[in-house]
Amino acid sequence: MPELPEVEAARRAIEEHCVGKKIKRSVVADDAKVIEGVPPSDFEASLLGKTILAAHRKGKNMWLQLDSPPFPSFQFGMAGAIYIKGVAVTKYKRSAVKDTDKWPSKYSKIFIELDDGLELSFTDKRRFAKVRLLKDPATVPPISELGPDALLEPMTIDEFINSLSNRKTSIKALLLDQSYISGIGNWIADEVLYQARIHPQQIAATLSKESCNTLHKCIKEVIECAVELDADCGRFPLEWLFHFRWWKKPGNVNGKKIEFINAGGRTTGYVPEVQKLSEKQAAKALGKPRKQPTSQRIKHNDNEDDDDDNDFDADDDTDDVDQQGKKTSDNGKLNKRSSGRGRGNRPLAKRKSNESDHDTDDNENDRYEEKMTWKSSKKNPNKVEKMAKQKVETSQKGQQSKKRAK
Numbered sequence: 001m002p003e004l005p006e007v008e009a010a011r012r013a014i015e016e017h018c019v020g021k022k023i024k025r026s027v028v029a030d031d032a033k034v035i036e037g038v039p040p041s042d043f044e045a046s047l048l049g050k051t052i053l054a055a056h057r058k059g060k061n062m063w064l065q066l067d068s069p070p071f072p073s074f075q076f077g078m079a080g081a082i083y084i085k086g087v088a089v090t091k092y093k094r095s096a097v098k099d100t101d102k103w104p105s106k107y108s109k110i111f112i113e114l115d116d117g118l119e120l121s122f123t124d125k126r127r128f129a130k131v132r133l134l135k136d137p138a139t140v141p142p143i144s145e146l147g148p149d150a151l152l153e154p155m156t157i158d159e160f161i162n163s164l165s166n167r168k169t170s171i172k173a174l175l176l177d178q179s180y181i182s183g184i185g186n187w188i189a190d191e192v193l194y195q196a197r198i199h200p201q202q203i204a205a206t207l208s209k210e211s212c213n214t215l216h217k218c219i220k221e222v223i224e225c226a227v228e229l230d231a232d233c234g235r236f237p238l239e240w241l242f243h244f245r246w247w248k249k250p251g252n253v254n255g256k257k258i259e260f261i262n263a264g265g266r267t268t269g270y271v272p273e274v275q276k277l278s279e280k281q282a283a284k285a286l287g288k289p290r291k292q293p294t295s296q297r298i299k300h301n302d303n304e305d306d307d308d309d310n311d312f313d314a315d316d317d318t319d320d321v322d323q324q325g326k327k328t329s330d331n332g333k334l335n336k337r338s339s340g341r342g343r344g345n346r347p348l349a350k351r352k353s354n355e356s357d358h359d360t361d362d363n364e365n366d367r368y369e370e371k372m373t374w375k376s377s378k379k380n381p382n383k384v385e386k387m388a389k390q391k392v393e394t395s396q397k398g399q400q401s402k403k404r405a406k
Contacts, residue, residue: 001078001079001185001187002060002076002079002080002081002185002231003060003183003184003185003186003187003188004059004060004149004150004151004182004183004184004185004188004223004226004227005188005223005226005227005229005230005231006076006090006231007057007059007060007061007062007076007183008057008151008227008231009089009090009227009230009231010062010081010082010089010090011055011056011057011062012055012230013082013084013087013089013090014052014055014064014082014084014120015054015055017084017087017118018052018055018084018114018118018120019052019053019054019055020051020052020053021051021052021114021115021116021118022049022050022051022052022114022115023047023048023049023050023051023052023066023112023113023114023115024048024113024114024115025048025112025113026043026044026047026048026110026111026112026113027044027104027108027110027111028040028041028043028044028109028110028111029108029109029110031109031127033127034109034124034127034129034130034131035109035110035131036130036131036132037132037133038132038133042133043072043110043133046070046133047066047072047112050066050067050068051066051067052064052065052066052114053065053066053067056137056138057149058138058143058146058149058152058182058183059143059146059147059149059150059178059182059183060075060076060178060182060183060185061073061074061075061076061137061142061143061146062074062076062082063134063137063138063143069134069135069136070133070134070135071133071134071135071136071137072110072131072132072133073131073132073133073134073137073143074122074129074130074131075129075130075131075132075142076124076129077124077126077127077128077129077130078126078128078129079124079125079126079128079129080122080123080124080128080129081122081123081124082120082121082122083104083105083120083121083122083123084118084119084120085103085118085119085120085121086118090230090231090232103119103121104119104121104123105121105123107123107124107125108121108122108123109122109123109124109129109131110122110131142178145178145179146178146179146182147177147178147179147180147181147182148181148182149181149182149183150181150182150183150184150219150223151183151223151224151227154219154220155181155216157212157213157216160212160215160216161209161212161213161216163180164204164205164207164212165205166205167203167204167205168203168204168205169203169204169264170200170201170202170203170204170263170264171193171198171199171200171201171202171203171204171207171215172189172190172193172200172201172263172264172266172268173263173264173265174204174264175188175189175192175193175264176189176264176265176266181219183223184219184223186266186267186268187242187245188219188222188223188226189264189266189268190241190245190268190269190270191218191222191240191241191242192215192218192219192222193215193270193275194241194253194269194270194271194274194275195218195221195222195240195241196211196214196215196217196218197211197214197274197275198211198214198215198275199270199275199276199277200261200263200264200268200270200275201261201263201277201281201285202277202278202281203281206278206280206281225237239253239254241253241258241269241271244258244269245258245269248260248267248269253271256271256273256274257271257272257273258270258271259271259272
């Protein structure tokens with residue numbers, strides 16, 4: 001997260017509410033990890049007085065076209081998000097910014113005020129995003145290195161089948177390769193492979209023509225549906241794997257058991273009962289020596305640091321990172337570390353998050369609910385499926401109530 005639908009929702013929100021308006025003021029965070037290659041003061045000066053003409057997207061990257069270059073571009077990474085004050089833009093829990101937070105958020109990397117008073121902000125709590133100032137974003141990396149956009153430039157079925165015919169890698173790894181198709185991340189890859197009934201580790205070149213046709217159709221349908229729903233996951237179809245894949249714990253989807261493996265270097269949810277390796281590949285796998293542990297991560301070509309249950313948490317439960325990249329405690333004060341003397345001052349080791357990759361905010365109620373779900377699932381895996389469906393139904397009812405109120 002975020003993947004193509006989430007970034008497209010942000011692009012559409014800017015297109016609808018910000019195009020044609022002049023930038024009156026901007027504040028750029030002093031965070032060189034996110035703001036790449038340009039001092040904050042120079043970045044701010046380059047935006048001041050410019051008019052936003054358009055918002056563009058390719059894959060999981062977005063950029064604003066102003067009335068003169070350079071243009072700001074956004075690679076959303078793991079938790080990048082666009083917020084517009086007073087406007088509902090699709091949220092996902094990893095963005096970690098809530099309606100009750102102060103405005104702009106302490107995680108804001110770029111804040112912009114327009115000439116009509118409208119305000120927008122690009123936030124990133126985890127600091128895996130990249131914000132650049134470029135003369136022509138589409139002609140330079142990373143955007144110039146991307147493959148065809150999964151929504152805007154879909155391959156024809158013949159092109160798709162031909163592209164798979166000589167690929168000796170697993171189909172999951174190939175879908176995550178942004179130079180092959182741009183915009184597909186971990187959750188979309190898992191979803192389309194589940195719906196197409198294809199095992200994530202199946203070698204791409206060994207897929208039958210029928211499987212290729214089905215996968216091509218599922219990629220189109222899943223992405224178009226998610227985009228049409230403004231990436232509001234609470235409105236995604238109830239039968240989607242999406243609603244059940246995040247916990248990495250025993251559960252069912254449509255009455256069938258979900259399991260988790262490493263495929264393409266990523267934690268992968270799949271349903272063994274319907275997603276089976278071909279007999280030939282399964283037989284080969286049985287004869288192979290045991291592979292190295294999944295802790296030795298496989299490098300893949302997905303340029304974004306999107307969701308993965310195996311990833312270390314980029315932030316601690318008590319320490320956040322503010323606009324300047326300094327660690328702060330929950331009350332916003334700087335978290336002072338001593339100079340390193342003594343046994344108690346060793347560098348903190350990275351630790352694996354106990355939360356799912358879809359629910360990584362600091363809400364204790366969410367943690368308690370997940371803990372209780374885990375305990376219940378050990379006794380009754382079907383209960384997990386039921387609870388997930390109830391949560392989605394509640395969200396959909398809430399959306400309908402809001403529409404009626406309007």
